[in-house]
Amino acid sequence: MYVWSKKLVVVLLAAFVLLLGVFLLQGTPDSTSGLKIHTTRWMALNYAGLLVWLFVWMIDQARVRGKNVWLWLLPFLFAPLPTLMLFVLFLQRRIG
Numbered sequence: 001m002y003v004w005s006k007k008l009v010v011v012l013l014a015a016f017v018l019l020l021g022v023f024l025l026q027g028t029p030d031s032t033s034g035l036k037i038h039t040t041r042w043m044a045l046n047y048a049g050l051l052v053w054l055f056v057w058m059i060d061q062a063r064v065r066g067k068n069v070w071l072w073l074l075p076f077l078f079a080p081l082p083t084l085m086l087f088v089l090f091l092q093r094r095i096g
Contacts, residue, residue, distance in 0.1 A: 012052065019045055051080055058087055065091055 023041055055069075055076060062069035067090075075083040 008056075012049075016045075016049055051076075054080065054084060058084070061087075061091060067091065 023045060055073070058072065058076070059069050062072075069087075072083060072087055075086075
């Protein structure tokens, strides 16, 4: 893959570990609502990491095929899964 460099991977993993540390050190949940907030933040952190990983993958695939991925950024922000599916179909279409 062209986009993934060791430096990028280290920075992304360090950011995840830092956010995870901040997330866990905010305190233990004292009530049921605290547990819900804790779970929601955990899910949001993982979802954001997944979106970053997916878009970097899209950049890599577009670069390999000589396509422009930046046109897909805005739809990806609003609807990641349908945009990803359309992007894959777009890359697989036959030319000619």
